[in-house]
Amino acid sequence: MVTLKYDYTELEKTAKPRYVSRTVRHPLFGYIVLSLVLMAMQLLFIFGDGIIPLNVIQAVMTTMIYVVAGLGVGILLMMAGLMSFGTGAFIGLGTYMAAYVLKGMVAPYVLILFIVAAAAVFIGVVVGFISLRVRGMHLIIITLALATVLYTLYYLPNDFTGGALGVSGVPFPELAMVIKTSRDTIYFVILVVMFALIVVTMNIINSPMGRAMLSMSNSESLAQAMGINLLKYRVLAFVIATVYSMLSGVLYISYMQSSTYSTWTSGLAMNILIAVILGGTAKPAGVLIGSFVIFAVDYAFLKNIEFFTKYPQASLFFNGIVIILIIAKYPGGLIRLLGSIRNGAKMTAAKVRLYRYGPEN
Amino acid sequence: MAQKTETLMSKAAMRRIVKKRDKAYDSLVFNEKYPGVAEALIDQKQGKLYQQRELKARKKLLPLEIAALPVPERHQVLSERGLADLRKSQELPRRAVEQTYQRKLVKSGPAEADRYRGGALKRLDAQAEAKAAELAAKYSIDAAGAADSGAVERFSQAEKSELAALAALRDAQQAEKTRRMDAIRARIAAQKPKLEAAFNEANIKLQAAAKLDDAAFGKDNIFSLRNLKMYFSGIKAVDDLSFDIKQGEIFGLIGPNGAGKTTVFNCVTQFYKPTAGEIFYRDRYGGIVSLTDYKTPEIVKVGISRTFQNLELVYWLSILDNLLVGAHGFYRANLADQFLHTGRLKREEEVFKERAIGLLDRLGILQYKDMPPFGLPYGVLKKVELARTLMSAPRMIILDEPAAGLNDAETEDLAAIIRSIRDDYQCTIFLVEHDMNLVMGVCDTVCTISFGKMLAIGTPEEIQNSKVVQEAYLGSE
Missing domain, CATH: 1.10.287 (Helix Hairpins)
Structure with missing residues (x-):
């Protein structure tokens, strides 16, 4: 037997570079792919003639806007264990503030986002302190009351919200004072903001802050014994949720160009809440799937069916059935569906291998 | 005083x-x-x-090296490698044939199955033989000759x-x-x-600004309870309790059910604010602090870390992340760092993760580090809680009934761990326990209380022989 100096059979086992699996396993890989797909869809819509119907693009746009709010609600509900019905009202507040700024002056979009976010931090702190001593059902009632107060304020005649008529004719925003956006290009702005907030959400979940919120919702005495200041993280959760909601409002007004009080009911908040619960996790994947089911399905698909165009209210009926089925089948949320698909694929592959080659000896 | x-x-x-x-x-x-x-x-x-x-x-070098070998060796190596490749390429087909044979045996009887296997194996064997013959012809071992000088040159250069x-x-x-x-x-x-x-x-x-000087506190002491009173609207849960704990000792607090042991713990960790009395503690900088000045989440930063009677783990986090929760108060990364995952946070996470992995390894539960606590054995979870208390580099660890729910072997194991933690990490250990074997085996000093009042304090032997304690536990005759 000749021994070779440069035999690499042993080395290959440990040193083989795994670029592909490392890329695929990156936590943001799926979101990047999704963003690219969504971007390609819009490009096809603009340049391809009628390949993508308008209602699909509208559905995607609406879903993306509400996903941004849903991410905040996900952190509030799934990480910190708190529930708020004020989301809808805060999205509305975001739209009115952005409309005010957009109509009044020419400001770069990033600045508008920052102004609204700063206002949201302030409001979030206030709400957080209001809800400090209450939890469970009483907290829900307080947020519901807050939402109703805001709703009524929007409805009352005033210059800021336009009263019952609402604000309309808001110009499309300008990015960095130079690039004017249009109905087509605002899509990309929304996509970029959504992606940035997805990254921030992932960071929150994987940081000491996220762990602190989880332990707080798990057991308050544990959290306190570990040096976690309950007050701080409770308020922080509210602040994050409020900021996300109001940013979602900015995105809404820059796409829709108008905002009326009747949209900002607690029903919208409930829909977003249901989207998060259907997703079953604070992770963006869950929120995305849940929001897709709640907001996109009837826009994108049901509108093509004659029955649903004839009776628009029937889509709610359909939504209800879907929610019941999902909750019954996947009480842990649709994120479990992803897991079970992955597991199922693995199991099937293993079964095929066993069928073909028998057990490994 | x-x-x-x-x-x-x-x-x-x-x-x-x-x-x-x-x-x-x-x-x-x-x-x-x-x-x-x-x-x-x-x-x-x-x-x-x-x-x-x-x-x-x-x-890159291996083919060149083989080419540079003198002839008999070169041929030997090349034919060996060829045969190895052949074996590897036939491994799966052979397994597939065997599996199909087993299936056919059940489905269409032994005759048909044998016929199939015979044919298939014959084909594979023929293929192998052909390849072997080809290799033998190409690389005959009998041929001899010196190495190709050009190849040797190329190899040495490469x-x-x-x-x-x-x-x-x-x-x-x-x-x-x-x-x-x-x-x-x-x-x-x-x-x-x-x-x-x-x-x-x-x-x-x-x-x-310390309220107490070193002499009044006691040089060896780390902890001192002075006239602690905790009343819940008339019920005297803890009534005028005083004792000292020396640095580096294992101190046990025992008493019948409802004696107020857990209340003492909760007063120390500031979950309850005592009605009266003082709790002094020597913090990690050697200064003497009064614990009642601190809020509950600040106690862990003073250097007191606790476990819970019922397991308090976060079930949505992995074991490693559960340990990182224990280090929460020691992160210096601010909120902006956490939103954006800046280098500062990542560096801190690396340091704490290394510490956590070291502790898990030390307690022998490193293999569970990426699992969530669901379904893990109770003994393992208890160890996770212990490891989590150590994440904050405490000087005093408070254990609330550490042996509850453990079997005898696990309890013995726990006693060894408690002692080794005390020795390795220079901690003082203050425990409440019902399991007398553990208390008497592991503690240096035992304090017995009943209805919030001190009955006796001393070494385990003294406590065992104390009349008062026997009466409290077993009732008077």
Whole structure:
């Protein structure tokens, strides 16, 4: 037997570079792919003639806007264990503030986002302190009351919200004072903001802050014994949720160009809440799937069916059935569906291998 | 009691200074730990890169090396490798044939199955034989001859250049590592005087404001309970309880059900604010603090860490992340760092993760590190809780019924762990326990209370022989 100096059979086992699996396993890989797909869809819509119907693009746009709010609600509900019905009202507040700024002056979009976010931090702190001593059902009632107060304020005649008529004719925003956006290009702005907030959400979940919120919702005495200041993280959760909601409002007004009080009911908040619960996790994947089911399905698909165009209210009926089925089948949320698909694929592959080659000896 | 009556500063001011001091101290601790962790990480990363480069070099050199061999060896090697490839390529088909045979045996009887297997194996064998014959013809062992001088030349040249490239890579990595480590060390050295000055300034202020001096507290003591009273609207859960705990001892608090043991714990950790009395503690800087001045989440920063009677783990986090929760108060990364995952947070996470992995390894539960606590054995989860208390580098650990729910073997194991933790981490251990075997086996001092009042204190033997204690547990005759 000749021994070779440069035999690499042993080395290959440990040193083989795994670029592909490392890329695929990156936590943001799926979101990047999704963003690219969504971007390609819009490009096809603009340049391809009628390949993508308008209602699909509208559905995607609406879903993306509400996903941004849903991410905040996900952190509030799934990480910190708190529930708020004020989301809808805060999205509305975001739209009115952005409309005010957009109509009044020419400001770069990033600045508008920052102004609204700063206002949201302030409001979030206030709400957080209001809800400090209450939890469970009483907290829900307080947020519901807050939402109703805001709703009524929007409805009352005033210059800021336009009263019952609402604000309309808001110009499309300008990015960095130079690039004017249009109905087509605002899509990309929304996509970029959504992606940035997805990254921030992932960071929150994987940081000491996220762990602190989880332990707080798990057991308050544990959290306190570990040096976690309950007050701080409770308020922080509210602040994050409020900021996300109001940013979602900015995105809404820059796409829709108008905002009326009747949209900002607690029903919208409930829909977003249901989207998060259907997703079953604070992770963006869950929120995305849940929001897709709640907001996109009837826009994108049901509108093509004659029955649903004839009776628009029937889509709610359909939504209800879907929610019941999902909750019954996947009480842990649709994120479990992803897991079970992955597991199922693995199991099937293993079964095929066993069928073909028998057990490994 | 030589207690200073005047308080030199308000509670809020004190808290501010404490925060400043803790931050400076945490930074100093982090700076001390970080270079080691960073070096290990750089080594790991560079080692991997080097291995990959080496693999590439070997892949290039091996064919050249074989070509440069003299003839009989070259032919031997080439035919061996050819045969090995053949074996490898036939491995799966052969297994598939065997599996299909088994299936056919059930489905269509032995005759049909045998016929199938015979045919299939014959085909494979024929293929193998053909290949072997081809190899034998191509690389006959009988042929002899010297190595091809051109090939030898090519091989030696390639070898030289590849080895030079590898050496260059190693040098570059070494230089890179030195550069980065120097940068880290320089940054740390630059920070050090500032941090130390900040720490000392705050520490001197705080020690001057201490309510108790060293002599009154006791030089060896780490903890002192003085006339602690905790009343719940008339019910005297703890009534005028006083005792001292010496540094480095294992102190057991026992008593019948409802004696107020857990209430004492909750008073110490400030879950309850005592009705009256003082709790003094020597913090990690040697100063004496009154625990009642602190809020509940600040207690862990003073250096007291606790476990819970019922397991309190976060079931949505992995074991490793559960341990990181224990280090929560010691992160210096602010909210912006956490939103954006800046380098500062990542560096801190590396240091804490390294500590967590070290602790898990120390307690023998490293293999569970990525699992959620669901479904893990109770003994393992208890150890996880212990490891979590150690994440905050405590000077006193409070164990609330650590043996509850453990079997005899696990309890013995636990006793050994408690002792070794005390020795390895220089901790004082204060435990409440019902399991008398554990208490009598492990404790240096045992204190018995009943209805919030002290019955007896002393070594385990003294307690066992004490009449009062026997009466409290078994009732008087």
